[in-house]
Amino acid sequence: xxxxxxxxxxxxxxxxxxxxxxxxxxxxxxxxxxxxxxxxxxxxxxxxxxxxxxxxxxxxxxxxxxxxxxxxxxxxxxxxxxxxxxxxxxxxxxxxxxxxxxxxxxxxxxxxxxxxxxxxxxxxxxxxxxxxxxxxxxxxxxxxxxxxxxxxxxxxxxxxxxxxxxxxxxxxxxxxxxxxxxxxxxxxxxxxxxxxxxxxxxxxxxxxxxxxxxxxxxxxxxxxxxxxxxxxxxxxxxxxxxxxxxxxxxxxxxxxxxxxxxxxxxxxxxxxxxxxxxxxxxxxxxxxxxxxxxxxxxxxxxxxxxxxxxxxxxxxxxxxxxxxxxxx
Amino acid sequence: xxxxxxxxxxxxxxxxxxxxxxxxxxxxxxxxxxxxxxxxxxxxxxxxxxxxxxxxxxxxxxxxxxxxxxxxxxxxxxxxxxxxxxxxxxxxxxxxxxxxxxxxxxxxxxxxxxxxxxxxxxxxxxxxxxxxxxxxxxxxxxxxxxxxxxxxxxxxxxxxxxxxxxxxxxxxxxxxxxxxxxxxxxxxxxxxxxxxxxxxxxxxxxxxxxxxxxxxxxxxxxxxxxxxxxxxxxxxxxxxxxxxxxxxxxxxxxxxxxxxxxxxxxxxxxxxxxxxxxxxxxxxxxxxxxxxxxxxxxxxxxxxxxxx
Numbered sequence: 001x002x003x004x005x006x007x008x009x010x011x012x013x014x015x016x017x018x019x020x021x022x023x024x025x026x027x028x029x030x031x032x033x034x035x036x037x038x039x040x041x042x043x044x045x046x047x048x049x050x051x052x053x054x055x056x057x058x059x060x061x062x063x064x065x066x067x068x069x070x071x072x073x074x075x076x077x078x079x080x081x082x083x084x085x086x087x088x089x090x091x092x093x094x095x096x097x098x099x100x101x102x103x104x105x106x107x108x109x110x111x112x113x114x115x116x117x118x119x120x121x122x123x124x125x126x127x128x129x130x131x132x133x134x135x136x137x138x139x140x141x142x143x144x145x146x147x148x149x150x151x152x153x154x155x156x157x158x159x160x161x162x163x164x165x166x167x168x169x170x171x172x173x174x175x176x177x178x179x180x181x182x183x184x185x186x187x188x189x190x191x192x193x194x195x196x197x198x199x200x201x202x203x204x205x206x207x208x209x210x211x212x213x214x215x216x217x218x219x220x221x222x223x224x225x226x227x228x229x230x231x232x233x234x235x236x237x238x239x240x241x242x243x244x245x246x247x248x249x250x251x252x253x254x255x256x257x258x259x260x261x262x263x264x265x266x267x268x269x270x271x272x273x274x275x276x277x278x279x280x281x282x283x284x285x286x287x288x289x290x291x292x293x294x295x296x297x298x299x300x301x302x303x304x305x306x307x308x309x310x311x312x313x314x315x316x317x318x319x320x321x322x323x324x325x326x327x328x
Numbered sequence: 329x330x331x332x333x334x335x336x337x338x339x340x341x342x343x344x345x346x347x348x349x350x351x352x353x354x355x356x357x358x359x360x361x362x363x364x365x366x367x368x369x370x371x372x373x374x375x376x377x378x379x380x381x382x383x384x385x386x387x388x389x390x391x392x393x394x395x396x397x398x399x400x401x402x403x404x405x406x407x408x409x410x411x412x413x414x415x416x417x418x419x420x421x422x423x424x425x426x427x428x429x430x431x432x433x434x435x436x437x438x439x440x441x442x443x444x445x446x447x448x449x450x451x452x453x454x455x456x457x458x459x460x461x462x463x464x465x466x467x468x469x470x471x472x473x474x475x476x477x478x479x480x481x482x483x484x485x486x487x488x489x490x491x492x493x494x495x496x497x498x499x500x501x502x503x504x505x506x507x508x509x510x511x512x513x514x515x516x517x518x519x520x521x522x523x524x525x526x527x528x529x530x531x532x533x534x535x536x537x538x539x540x541x542x543x544x545x546x547x548x549x550x551x552x553x554x555x556x557x558x559x560x561x562x563x564x565x566x567x568x569x570x571x572x573x574x575x576x577x578x579x580x581x582x583x584x585x586x587x588x589x590x591x592x593x594x595x596x597x598x599x600x601x602x603x604x605x606x607x608x609x610x611x612x613x614x615x616x617x618x619x620x621x622x623x624x625x626x627x628x629x630x631x632x633x634x635x636x
Binding site: 095126 | 531532533534535536537538539540541542543546550551554555628629630631634
């Protein structure tokens with residue numbers, strides 16, 4: 001537990017999370033032994049490339065993985081073990097105390113139902129609100145997320161709204177019941193740059209107003225600066241570094257984190273002839289051997305990295321990194 | 329939207345006219361005539377008969393007369409059933425055929441959608457495989473095999489239901505024909521529903537609906553089923569055609585006095601007016617079904633509503 005979270009209760013405590021799918025040659029593990037926690041009211045950023053297991057972890061928290069997925073470990077949400085709960089109990093948390101915003105707002109809303117219906121059913125389901133009251137509260141929430149003429153929008157269908165507007169609706173829908181934790185899985189990836197900034201600003205203000213904790217999943221480290229309190233870096237299904245945002249940006253320990261930071265373009269620099277990148281591609285699921293999964297792409301890798309996998313362990317200075325040769 | 333439907337409705341008449349024209353000249357150019365089957369008639373009587381029915385006039389004059397009559401709602405006398413007009417024949421049999429067809433269509437829709445949804449929810453499990461194997465059987469076994477088989481099992485061996493025949497007001501005679509008529513389209517609908525339901529269940533908006541904590545029933549009924557039914561709506565007109573052509577066979581085998589037999593018999597007998605009357609009835613039904621399908625599309629997908 002880092003200093004800034006001390007004394008405050010844990011909203012979410014994930015221990016040894018495993019997600020695997022049955023494959024032809026045995027189970028394919030997409031999330032391996034992932035552990036992280038979120039303090040009430042704080043924001044955790046999960047960073048990684050595609051296939052790093054960040055979205056799968058998110059879906060596991062929501063209980064939204066496909067049926068064939070095998071989930072192991074422990075997910076404690078406000079003291080309740082979600083993986084042990086019956087389906088019914090987990091369902092009553094979903095949408096009320098635990099809500100999620102998805103990557104692609106274009107396809108995330110049901111095309112044949114009016115915005116008002118889709119917002120209203122959340123209130124009716126969880127709070128037993130009647131139709132008129134649900135409408136008023138839905139309209140209020142739309143105003144809250146910066147949508148004008150809410151009454152008119154409630155009567156419209158998703159296809160009549162722009163992408164940014166639809167993501168605002170998704171955020172409004174997730175926040176209707178005042179959740180304790182909001183999961184946002186690449187909430188801006190599908191939007192154009194101008195709208196991205198607006199949506200991030202909206203997420204930030206909603207979090208402060210509602211006092212909710214947030215997990216923001218992204219491949220874009222820059223997005224998290226000034227938003228996340230803590231950051232977890234995932235690679236090939238594992239957490240490779242975990243630190244407070246300030247520490248991580250100031251002094252990345254894992255070579256992968258350092259590489260990701262080097263990839264963030266800076267406005268102050270002269271236009272680069274080409275953008276920095278980490279050479280190579282992440283291993284596919286199931287393609288990881290006994291060593292460090294990042295070793296083949298790592299500039300600091302030695303023979304030891306290919307043979308034994310570094311464990312994620314807290315160091316003397318309190319930081320957690322899974323690397324044999326971390327940056328100083 | 330309303331303008332679109334008005335336009336569609338306006339197109340129905342020219343369509344019907346084209347079908348009528350085509351069929352008229354098709355049956356009239358087919359060799360033979362309505363009086364050929366009977367004993368060779370003396371030439372005088374033959375001439376009188378032809379004159380009485382107007383068959384001695386040039387074809388296009390006959391066509392003009394026929395159109396004028398149809399415009400007044402009269403399909404003319406039947407050549408074969410001498411004492412009846414085509415309108416009377418169709419009016420007598422239509423309630424039976426319509427009852428048979430509507431029941432079969434309803435059973436095919438309810439059964440097919442239920443089976444397809446069930447299979448999609450149990451994808452790749454035993455229930456799914458069983459339902460889909462049954463569907464392949466339903467698609468491949470023709471009605472003229474299915475109905476005798478059902479009659480043999482439920483009529484002859486088990487004696488639960490009459491083998492064939494008809495009694496006014498008795499529904500028992502309807503059960504096997506409706507089953508035989510409904511099973512092939514039911515099988516197709518179940519496969520269509522399964523395929524589109526699997527796609528919809530994997531969609532982002534169903535995931536959103538689950539993330540909202542809705543009950544599985546609410547997720548399926550409100551969010552998944554309407555979009556999953558779009559391909560089924562597209563199959564409605566072919567399903568109606570399948571049921572109508574199936575009823576020709578089923579009514580003959582089961583001995584039901586519907587109108588299905590008139591089309592084939594009329595064509596074989598060169599009963600020109602009866603064939604044309606049946607063609608008008610069947611095409612009208614199909615054109616109407618096309619309109620209903622458009623309405624259903626608009627109901628299931630708001631984007632259709634706003635495009636027109």
